[in-house]
Amino acid sequence: MDSHAEHHIVPKRVYFAVFAALIVLTWVTAYVSTVDLGRWNIFVALAIAIVKASLVILFFMHVKYSSRLTKMTVGAGLFWLIILLFMTMTDLWTRNMMGVPGR
Amino acid sequence: MDSHVAVSDEAVVEHTTLKHHFENAEQQKDAATVGMWVFLVTEIMFFGGLFLAYFAYRQKYPIAFASASNKTNLLIGAFNTTVLICSSLTMALGVHAASLGKRKLLILFLILTLLLGGAFLGVKTYEYHDKWVHHEVPGEHFECEGCKDAGHASLFFSLYFGMTGLHATHMIVGAGILLVLIWQAYKGKFTAEWYTPIEMFGLYWHFVDIVWIFLFPLLYLIDRSGRGLS
Amino acid sequence: MITATQTAVKEKNYINAEDGLMSWLLTEDHKRIALLYLIVVTGFFAIGGLFAALIRIELATPAGDLFDSNTYNKVFTMHGVIMVFFFLIPSIPAILGNFLLPLMIGAKDLAFPRINLLSWYVYMVGGVMILYVLFSGGVDTGWTFYTPFSTSYSNGYVIAAGLAIFVNGFSSILTGLNFVVTVHRMRAPGMTWFRLPLFVWAHYATGAIMILGTPVIAVTLFLLVLERGLHIGFFDPAYGGDPILFQHMFWFYSHPAVYIMILPSMGVISEVISTFSSKKPFGYTFIAFSSIAIAVFGFLVWGHHLFVSSQSAYAGMVFSVLSMIVAIPSAIKVFNWTSTMYKGSVRLTTPMLYAIGFMGLFTIGGLTGLFLASMGMDVHLTDTYFVIAHFHYVMVGGAILGYLAGIHFWWPKMFGKMYDENWSRLSAVIIFVGFNLTFFPQFLLGYMGMPRRYHVYPPEFQVLNVLSSAGASLVGLGFLIPLTYLLWSLKYGPDAPPNPWGATGLEWQTTSPPPKHNFEITPVVTHEAYDYDALYKREGGHVG
Numbered sequence: 001m002d003s004h005a006e007h008h009i010v011p012k013r014v015y016f017a018v019f020a021a022l023i024v025l026t027w028v029t030a031y032v033s034t035v036d037l038g039r040w041n042i043f044v045a046l047a048i049a050i051v052k053a054s055l056v057i058l059f060f061m062h063v064k065y066s067s068r069l070t071k072m073t074v075g076a077g078l079f080w081l082i083i084l085l086f087m088t089m090t091d092l093w094t095r096n097m098m099g100v101p102g103r
Numbered sequence: 104m105d106s107h108v109a110v111s112d113e114a115v116v117e118h119t120t121l122k123h124h125f126e127n128a129e130q131q132k133d134a135a136t137v138g139m140w141v142f143l144v145t146e147i148m149f150f151g152g153l154f155l156a157y158f159a160y161r162q163k164y165p166i167a168f169a170s171a172s173n174k175t176n177l178l179i180g181a182f183n184t185t186v187l188i189c190s191s192l193t194m195a196l197g198v199h200a201a202s203l204g205k206r207k208l209l210i211l212f213l214i215l216t217l218l219l220g221g222a223f224l225g226v227k228t229y230e231y232h233d234k235w236v237h238h239e240v241p242g243e244h245f246e247c248e249g250c251k252d253a254g255h256a257s258l259f260f261s262l263y264f265g266m267t268g269l270h271a272t273h274m275i276v277g278a279g280i281l282l283v284l285i286w287q288a289y290k291g292k293f294t295a296e297w298y299t300p301i302e303m304f305g306l307y308w309h310f311v312d313i314v315w316i317f318l319f320p321l322l323y324l325i326d327r328s329g330r331g332l333s
Numbered sequence: 334m335i336t337a338t339q340t341a342v343k344e345k346n347y348i349n350a351e352d353g354l355m356s357w358l359l360t361e362d363h364k365r366i367a368l369l370y371l372i373v374v375t376g377f378f379a380i381g382g383l384f385a386a387l388i389r390i391e392l393a394t395p396a397g398d399l400f401d402s403n404t405y406n407k408v409f410t411m412h413g414v415i416m417v418f419f420f421l422i423p424s425i426p427a428i429l430g431n432f433l434l435p436l437m438i439g440a441k442d443l444a445f446p447r448i449n450l451l452s453w454y455v456y457m458v459g460g461v462m463i464l465y466v467l468f469s470g471g472v473d474t475g476w477t478f479y480t481p482f483s484t485s486y487s488n489g490y491v492i493a494a495g496l497a498i499f500v501n502g503f504s505s506i507l508t509g510l511n512f513v514v515t516v517h518r519m520r521a522p523g524m525t526w527f528r529l530p531l532f533v534w535a536h537y538a539t540g541a542i543m544i545l546g547t548p549v550i551a552v553t554l555f556l557l558v559l560e561r562g563l564h565i566g567f568f569d570p571a572y573g574g575d576p577i578l579f580q581h582m583f584w585f586y587s588h589p590a591v592y593i594m595i596l597p598s599m600g601v602i603s604e605v606i607s608t609f610s611s612k613k614p615f616g617y618t619f620i621a622f623s624s625i626a627i628a629v630f631g632f633l634v635w636g637h638h639l640f641v642s643s644q645s646a647y648a649g650m651v652f653s654v655l656s657m658i659v660a661i662p663s664a665i666k667v668f669n670w671t672s673t674m675y676k677g678s679v680r681l682t683t684p685m686l687y688a689i690g691f692m693g694l695f696t697i698g699g700l701t702g703l704f705l706a707s708m709g710m711d712v713h714l715t716d717t718y719f720v721i722a723h724f725h726y727v728m729v730g731g732a733i734l735g736y737l738a739g740i741h742f743w744w745p746k747m748f749g750k751m752y753d754e755n756w757s758r759l760s761a762v763i764i765f766v767g768f769n770l771t772f773f774p775q776f777l778l779g780y781m782g783m784p785r786r787y788h789v790y791p792p793e794f795q796v797l798n799v800l801s802s803a804g805a806s807l808v809g810l811g812f813l814i815p816l817t818y819l820l821w822s823l824k825y826g827p828d829a830p831p832n833p834w835g836a837t838g839l840e841w842q843t844t845s846p847p848p849k850h851n852f853e854i855t856p857v858v859t860h861e862a863y864d865y866d867a868l869y870k871r872e873g874g875h876v877g
Binding site: 122123124126130133138141144145148149150152153155156160163254255257258261262 | 443
Binding site for chain 1: 517541545549575577578581582585632633635636639643644645646647648651
């Protein structure tokens with residue numbers, strides 16, 4: 001059983017470093033949104049959010065030090081979210097592309 | 104240490120906290136962790152439905168969404184995000200204190216987490232009130248002053264209230280659990296050998312933080328450059 | 334026959350371990366919780382069946398002479414809601430899964446016994462809520478709750494029904510969560526993944542679907558309730574909302590939900606066919622992986638419910654192809670079960686009769702699903718009785734036959750009593766004949782154009798409808814007979830030995846009924862699954 005990972009105690013300095021990064025990224029994303037990047041604004045905003053979320057997941061939630069099962073569970077959750085979003089958008093993005101009414 | 108028994112702490116802990124259907128404490132703790140993560144996966148899918156609706160309607164009405172998003176207060180949103188991140192730090196430090204058996208420090212960090220969470224909710228209440236006063240609440244009396252494509256702006260606000268409301272509900276539940284945990288910590292329930300509820304709650308609290316990490320840019324930061332399109 | 338321990342059995346098992354109502358209502362024992370579920374799930378099956386009877390009585394004549402259309406809408410909606418959410422989804426997992434999973438893996442209980450009990454109470458709350466809806470006048474939107482009818486125009490109790498299903502969903506989530514964690518972390522030493530009974534694989538896959546899919550219908554119903562209650566227009570075109578988005582969100586769960594209903598049944602069938610062929614399942618690994626494949630691919634096909642909804646044709650093509658692919662793992666199972674029986678020592682006991690019936694009927698249901706998965710055919714067949722026949726073949730001919738097979742297979746284990754084999758075989762045949770008489774004509778009706786959810790139809794369809802209604806009476810009778818002899822067996826049936834069927838699996842190595850903690854000492858597993866040779870060495874040939 002690979003659960004010995006649970007006994008790992010993360011040193012406080014890691015938490016403070018992650019905290020600092022999160023704060024910085026928050027204000028960065030707020031600032032960048034005021035800059036006109038055209039269609040890239042949303043991608044940059046989401047990329048920053050993904051980095052922040054990853055830091056929280058890996059360090060605050062200890063996933064970096066967790067069992068393989070935990071990592072797989074997190075991965076499965078994210079994968080299924082992507083299925084939900086992506087497969088539905090295949091419909092919404094391709095509506096009216098055929099030139100046939102109602103298709 | 105707060106235990107007053109002659110038997111080793113570990114034996115006491117094993118006797119009182121090990122459930123009969125588990126072989127050992129490690130298996131029990133492991134099961135709890137996996138179980139909590141599985142629950143968080145259900146939460147990912149639960150919020151996921153709202154994110155789907157958001158993406159569907161934002162791509163359909165980019166102008167309405169950008170315009171409506173500008174009605175939120177960027178500074179307040181960034182401030183609130185900061186507050187929540189601070190509460191995540193205090194929660195992580197609380198778990199850390201628990202793992203070292205530092206009861207007083209644990210209680211301190213749990214209280215700080217609660218206060219920061221409360222501050223977040225307080226600010227949210229102010230924002231909701233502000234929206235209410237400006238009739239930006241969807242329904243019969245909805246109006247979006249100065250909004251482009253105002254006819255579709257109510258969709259943004261439906262999602263705004265739906266998503267932040269669901270998030271706030273999760274925070275209120277979290278605050279309730281925090282009160283219970285603070286009380287239990289005060290009573291000396293947690294030791295360096297067993298602090299599973301603290302850790303599990305920490306996972307929950309961080310998850311709620313992550314949801315907000317996405318809500319902030321998606322709701323507050325659409326087209327802040329004033330370009331007029333998204 | 335092991336007689337030495339039989340008097341000991343009467344002394345102490347999970348049923349007589351403790352007395353009193355509270356010892357049942359506050360139990361943490363997965364076996365007792367399974368029985369609590371058995372009682373209420375059977376109750377809801379009866380209510381759903383009552384509505385089925387009303388439908389078939391109305392449809393015996395072309396005119397709408399029993400109900401007006403609004404009332405008929407309520408009748409088929411309540412039939413669907415109750416059968417899907419309150420019977421089919423919980424049935425095998427909450428009863429047989431709860432009872433057997435810990436036993437099969439050598440554990441003393443599920444990972445979270447109190448969450449298991451909570452799931453039952455949550456189910457009860459949802460059940461009370463749906464009964465409230467029923468007695469208040471029902472809901473008429475169809476079990477699919479499509480907008481904008483459900484949000485803006487229906488006069489039924491949409492909010493209450495939506496909330497009832499929302500609550501009920503959490504029961505499902507908690508069950509799935511428990512199963513997945515249990516299989517990962519509670520297996521006895523030596524019980525590796527590939528020594529697990531296929532029933533466990535099936536329930537693991539089912540648990541995964543419950544976890545990943547149910548929250549989406551929860552949030553969908555949440556939005557539905559908000560929209561109807563507060564008029565805020567998520568799905569209302571007047572505000573720019575998209576009614577098709579509702580359908581996407583609804584079916585994202587509701588399609589995988591049908592795999593929640595069939596996978597456990599398939600797990601039962603694997604166990605039954607192997608036992609009564611005295612042969613280990615052919616292609617064990619394929620059956621195990623196909624359960625996972627069904628769970629995964631089942632999430633990628635929901636758009637086949639939206640072919641005629643104005644979903645984009647490109648998306649439709651993608652969903653159509655994926656729907657063809659999802660049939661493959663199911664077909665693999667059918668081939669494997671057949672191969673298991675080939676050159677096996679086949680005994681036609683009641684569970685085996687149900688299992689063989691399952692194989693035929695599920696195959697028909699599954700193949701007709703492929704007709705519907707083909708976009709072009711679906712344009713003609715959708716919203717006709719062809720669809721109704723298709724899903725009843727897989728849901729009743731498949732899921733329910735599997736459920737009955739399981740109940741009959743594990744009844745001796747659960748209650749320590751044998752039932753009358755003659756009556757049980759007779760009712761299996763009655764149910765099989767009655768079922769086919771009910772639903773086969775519906776394929777023809779649908780193909781000829783009879784729409785679903787209509788209580789009137791052109792007179793030329795009457796003959797087939799009358800056949801269908803006659804079949805329904807037979808099926809109804811068929812379901813009443815097991816109720817009788819099973820209950821009778823509890824008091825008057827002969828005592829069951831630990832392993833009446835000569836089956837492998839850890840649950841058969843303990844007493845019938847099992848003791849409260851399943852195993853006094855955690856078993857150590859040293860042999861492969863379905864090791865009939867080891868069984869015969871141990872028990873000296875199968876019994877009965």
